[in-house]
Amino acid sequence: MAWYTAIDRPGVVDRLAVLNAPHPSAYERALRSNPAQLGKSWYVGFFQLPLVPEWSLGAGDFAAIERMLAEGTVRPDAFTETDIERYKTAFGRPGARTAALNYYRAMARRTAKLTLTRGGVGDLPVRAPTLLVWGERDVALDVSLTEGLEQWVPDIRVERLPDASHWVQFDAPERASGLLVEHLG
Numbered sequence: 001m002a003w004y005t006a007i008d009r010p011g012v013v014d015r016l017a018v019l020n021a022p023h024p025s026a027y028e029r030a031l032r033s034n035p036a037q038l039g040k041s042w043y044v045g046f047f048q049l050p051l052v053p054e055w056s057l058g059a060g061d062f063a064a065i066e067r068m069l070a071e072g073t074v075r076p077d078a079f080t081e082t083d084i085e086r087y088k089t090a091f092g093r094p095g096a097r098t099a100a101l102n103y104y105r106a107m108a109r110r111t112a113k114l115t116l117t118r119g120g121v122g123d124l125p126v127r128a129p130t131l132l133v134w135g136e137r138d139v140a141l142d143v144s145l146t147e148g149l150e151q152w153v154p155d156i157r158v159e160r161l162p163d164a165s166h167w168v169q170f171d172a173p174e175r176a177s178g179l180l181v182e183h184l185g
Contacts, residue, residue, distance in 0.1 A: 001103070074165045127155075
């Protein structure tokens with residue numbers, strides 16, 4: 001959402017900080033040219049289905065969510081049992097899974113619409129000074145998504161953390177927080 005806000009509403013963003021989320025145009029480019037990223041993004045296609053993803057996230061007492069949080073980080077203690085239970089409780093609320101999945105559904109629809117009408121999603125630059133903090137051990141997003149961003153974000157600083165995953169703020173909380181404070185402060 002941060003990328004889209006900076007692209008679509010540049011007047012409300014004076015600084016931008018993003019944690020392990022690719023610029024929409026870089027992601028679109030990778031899906032067309034990087035078979036590894038296309039394979040890693042299988043879940044985005046799955047999330048487009050009606051009802052099935054909501055069911056699968058809740059199946060087995062939210063086993064998929066528990067597995068994602070417990071096994072998706074570099075630090076084994078990144079999420080405590082209490083954290084995991086809180087996520088499961090939150091995802092158990094009526095409409096919560098659909099709301100979470102709607103981000104991916106809207107992203108796919110927006111990309112398709114802009115590709116048809118403008119030839120792509122990234123013809124508007126991000127003008128705000130931007131910090132991208134990236135965990136290099138992300139299983140869903142390739143580190144190549146951090147490269148060549150200057151064409152869309154002229155004032156970008158990319159900080160890659162080699163011992164962090166997609167959950168960079170949980171794997172490296174002190175480093176991620178320090179970078180955010182430095183950039184936004």
